[in-house]
Amino acid sequence: MPNNRQTPTDHERYEETIEKYIQVIAKNMNLYGMTTSVGRLYGILYFSDEPMTLDDMRDELEMSKTSMSTGVRALSDMKMVETTFKRGIRKDLYRSEEDWYKSFTSLFGNRWRHHTETNIEETNETITELIKIRERNSDQTLQAKIDRDLERLRYAKGYYEWLMTFIQVVESGEIFDYIPKNSAETKYEDN
Template sequence: MTDQNANDPFEKVNNQIISEFSKTLEMFSLNKTEAQLLITLYLNEGPMTLDEMKEGLGKSKTAMSYAIRRLLELNLVKRVWQKGIRKDLYEVREDLYKKFMKTYVNRRLESLNRQINNLTDIKVQLDNSNHNQKASIENKVDEAISFHRSLEEVFDKIKKDDFL
């Protein structure tokens, strides 16, 4: 945002949308700059160059270049071509909701799987010990594993539904 647009009511609302929506996107493991850039591209009516992104967000070209590369890697944006324009142009891909939900669910499943494996390893260590509270602790570990498996079932169901 340039200084001359600072008092423009539309520009203020646009900045509020970017700020609030980017907070949501940060839950999906995007950093603040990546989230703001994605929302800027989403709100823009056409593809943007790195210079336009830099100008729109008031960030360095290096920051925009890094963020756009990350968004490309995540398959959230794509490079497009327009006749007569020599600079790279970028725009948001379609079906963002599905992409974000799929990424979110897959990350949760990976995390739950790691936690179940870690808890199972702990249980094996307990099985090999002779501690006087072994049975009580094993019971707690079993409950924790059961809890994580229940969560895993929920996320598996979401993943298998037409939702994603």
């Protein structure tokens, strides 16, 4: 006789399957400079049907409230988590940003912009210093070496300027004109 009720085994298999995928999300966060615990936090929020408080997250992940708060702040700064409100609940509630395209463009832009701007500054400072050394030195061997290095640095600067343009294309959303998003209609459909 067929049993139409969900068996505990199916429930356990469901939990294991979701947990396995949350681990994938956690590992992928390393690509963006985030710890796996912050990645797990995002995964828990992503699969939660309801917004969660810091206490809910702490209970789910068995982490300290301070760690939860730090993780939520990092995710919030990257626009991957947002605060929400529910009538009758005084504690802050959090939910994941489910638009991964939006999260990626924000995260990519923030991370890469900072590093690229720093690289441009360092390149400019190095070029300026090498030009000063070259101008006050009459050693032709040293001058020739500086000239070669200045060429390399100008090439690097050109690359970083190109990278800044690319970052702007990502941040502005223009990237989707070149590489369209997959259809939003299939967001939660089985593949």
